[in-house]
Amino acid sequence: MVVLWVVASLVFFSTSLLPGDFAQRTVATNLELADYSEALKEARRLLGLDKPVWERYATFITNTAMLDLGTSYDSRRTTWVELGRHLPPTLELGALITLVAFSVSIPVGVLSAVKQNTWVDYVLRTFAILGVATPVFFLAILMTLVVLKFDLFRIDIVGSPHLWDDPAGALKLYSIPAISGGISGGAGIMRILRSQMLEVMRNDYIRTARAKGLNDRTVWVRHAMKNAMLPVLTVMGFTIAGIVSGQIILENMFNIDGVGRYLFTRLLIRDFPPFQGIVLVIAAVIVTTNLLVDIAYAWLDPRIRYT
C-alpha cells in the first residue's frame, strides 16, 4: 500500500511538472488572442486545472483511495471504462507474447543446459544473447521485412480485429508483435533457466534420481526443471513490467488500440487522469505479482520459511 501511495505521488507530481496541459493542447488555437486566453481559462476552470497543485493532489489521493481513478478530459469517460475498452487487445497480445516467451524459453533453456558446452548449447546461447540485445521494435521490423519479402500475408494495421470475432485476421495482425515480443521476453527467461538448470543438476538428488535408474528425460523434466523454474518465477514481476514496456512500443507500431498505445497518447495530449490511473493499476498488478510470487515461493519450496 505504501508503495502504491509513493507511486501515486510520483506519478502525480511528475505529471504536474510537465509543460502544457490538456486545455492548452486542445483549445482551438485559431481564436483571436484575447478570446484564446479567455477560452483557455474557461477550459481550465471546467477541468479543475486552475486549482493549486496541493489541492488537486489531495483530491487525487482521496479519490484514488476510494478507487475512483478520475475521468478522461478527452472522452469524459471514467478511467475504468477506458481501461475496459482498451484492455481486451492488450490482454490478447499479452497472452500471446507470454505464450511465445515461455514456449520458446523453457525447452530451449532446458536443452541448452543438458547439452552444456556442445554446439547445440552454443547456438542456443548465441540466439539468447542476441535476443536480449535486440530491441523489440527491430525484431518486429525484421519480421515485417521477411513477410514483405516473401509476400507471406498482408499486414493490415487498420482497425484491430479481436481474437474472438475474427481469429484469422487477429492472428495475422498479432503474429509479428507476439513473436517479436515473445522472443525478446523469452531470451531473458531462457538465460536464467539455463543457469539455474546447471546449478540444480549438480545437486545430490539429481544423482539419486539417476542412480535409481530413471531415464534422462524424467530426471530433466521432473526433477531438474521443476526446481529450476523457481527463480524464473521470482522475476515474474519484472517479466510483466518488461512485457508492458514492450507492448507500448508494439501497440504503437502496429496500431493496436490497447492500453499501451492509449497510455502513450494520453501522455502526448496531457490527458492525465486516465494516465495516472492506468499507471497505478499497472503498478498494483506488478506489486501484487511480486507478493504472490513470494507466497508461491514458500509454498513451492518448503525449505523457505518466512518468520
Added chain:
Amino acid sequence: MASNDTVLPAPTRAIAMLPRRRSRMRQAVLLARRNKLGAAGVLGMVLILLIALLSPVLQRYGDNQVFQTANPEFRATATAIEIARNPRLSTPFIQDRFQAPDWEHWLGTDQFGRDIYARIIVGTRLAVIIGIGASLIAVLSGTVTGLISGYFGGRVDLIVQRVVDAVQAFPGLVLLLLLVSIMDQPNLPLTVAALGFLGWAASTRIVRSAVLALTASPFVEAARSYGATDLRVMVQHVLLNVLAPIVVIFSISIGLYILAEASLSFLGLGPADKTTWGKMVNSGRNSLDQNPWESVFAGGAITLAVLAFNLAGDALRDELDPRLRGR
C-alpha cells in the same frame, strides 16, 4: 664461486622458486582464451568506443548534410501554369533520396537524401555518451544512497527502500516517457538524467545489500571500536569493499541504457536535436517495402552495440564477482 642457491637466505629462495608472476599481457591472453565470448565483447566495445571518439574523422559527411543533384527538368523561366502541370519544373535540385549502398554512400541515403553511414557513426557517439553517462549517474547516485541506506538502516533505509520499490513497480518505459516529457523537446542531458534515475533504483538496491552484508563483519566493528567516524568507516572500510559489485553494475547496465534510449527515440521522445539510432529505425520504417536500408543498418547498429557492451559486462562480472550472476 657458489651458485646463487647457496648464497640466498631461505625465504628468498622460496620466493625465487615460485612460478614467475605472469605479465599483464599474458594474463589478458589467458583470460581471453578462457572466455572467448567475453573477449569478443571487449573487442567490440573498444571498437565502438574508438568509433565514437574518432567519429568526426570517420563519418565522411555531416549527419544532416543533404545530398542533391541538379534537376535536368528545371526551367527557371517556367510559368505558373507549366509548374502546376509539372511541379518538377520549379525545383533546381532533387534530393538523392533512398539510394542503395554504393561507393559514395556506403550505407545508402535516407528519405531526405542524407548519408546513412555518416548518421550511424554520429549515432554511435550519441549511444556511447548516453550509455556511459546514464550508467555513471545511476551508479554514483545509487552508491551514495545505497551506502547510506545500508549503513545507517532504520528510518532512512525504510524511506529510501520504499522509493526504490515504487520506481521498480513502474514499467521502465512508462517512467522514462514521463520523465523525458518534462521538456517539450527532450534534450540530451534530460534523456541521460532520466535513464540514470531509472537505474538509480536498481543500483541502490544492489549496493545496499552488499553494504548490509559488510556492516555486520568484524573488521567494520573493529574500525568502529577504535573510534573511527561513520564517514571514515563508510568510505574506507565499507565502500572500498563493495567496489566490485559497483563496477559490475556500471559495466553491465550500459547496454540496457543504450537499448532504453533507442526505444525512447523510436517512439519520438529521444533527444530532439540529435541523430540517434532509434530515430533512424523509426524514420526508415515508413519505406520498409522499398528501402529497408536505414532501419536495418540502424537497428543492426543498436543490436551490435548492446551485444558488445553486454558481453563485456558479463565477462567483467564473471571475473570480479560471479555471485552477481543472474541479477
